[in-house]
Amino acid sequence: MFNSKIKLLIVDDHFVVRHGTSLVLNQAYRRATIDQVENISDAISKIKEVSYDIILLDISFPKGNVQQFLDQVKIHRPNVKILMFSGLDEEVYALPYLEHGVDGYLHKLSSEDEIVQAVNSVLKGGKYLSESVKGKIVNMALGQAVNNPLDRLSSRELEVTRCLAQGMGNQEICNKLNLQKSTVSTYKNRIFEKLHIKNIVELISILNVIQDVDGFKDQF
Structure with missing residues (x-):
């Protein structure tokens, strides 16, 4: 502690x-200063004002996007620790975000002890992942096949995939993720290429198969 x-x-x-x-966290860290914000805009303002030791960050927000915030963190507070704290399936989202430079991924259904353990690990300079995701990394290192095709996508491509799966058009995705229309089209093409599909119908089919076979529920 x-x-x-x-x-x-x-x-x-x-x-x-x-x-x-x-x-x-107040119970675990009696001397801690804990701030809370509800959107990306306020979060960016906070990191410009305060040098935090660690940030617990959700993935999905009604306005603004996590990638925008992570970019700002790199500019203003490159040494701060980032622990993704989300209800989305960690076996889909954890690895892409770790590859992007965050320090851990914690599911919102985790116990109080797991929350404290994750924060401790990250504050000590380590990476935090659940045992199931650690096992997945080991399997990948040993050259075993990875069954989830979404592992091929980057964190930003996963964001765009979620929007496409929700039926959003290019302009809606532009507004939600603060991207140029041409950029959305580029991501869309990359997603289709990586998943070896040609349209949204095939994308939805893949997501349905993943949910049915691998048990990835409510991630989209």
Whole structure:
């Protein structure tokens, strides 16, 4: 446990999640300063003002996008630790975000002890993943086949995939993710190429197969 005073920021659009997580962390880190924000815009303003030790960050927000925030973190606070804290399936999202430079991935259904363990690990300079995801990394290192085709996608490509799966058009995706229309088209083409598909119907079919066979529920 950390006895020194630390600064934490919780970025999540749900009050219950922010409040509950803050209570857990206040119990574990008595001398901690814990700030909460509900959107990406406020989160960017906060990191410009305050040097945090660790940020607990959700993946999906109604306005703004996580990639925009991570880019700003690299510019203004390159040494801050980032722990993704999401309800989305970690076996789909954890590895792409770790490859992008975050320090850990924690599911929102984790226990209080797991939350504290994850924060401790990241604050100590380690990476935090669940045992199932660690096993997946080992299998990949040993050359075993990975059955989930979404592993081929980057974190930003996964964001665009989620939007496509929700029936959004290019302009809606532009507005949600703050991207140029040509950029969305580029990501869309990359997604189709990596998944070896030609249209949205085939994309939805792949996602349905993943949910049925591998048990990835409610990730899109």
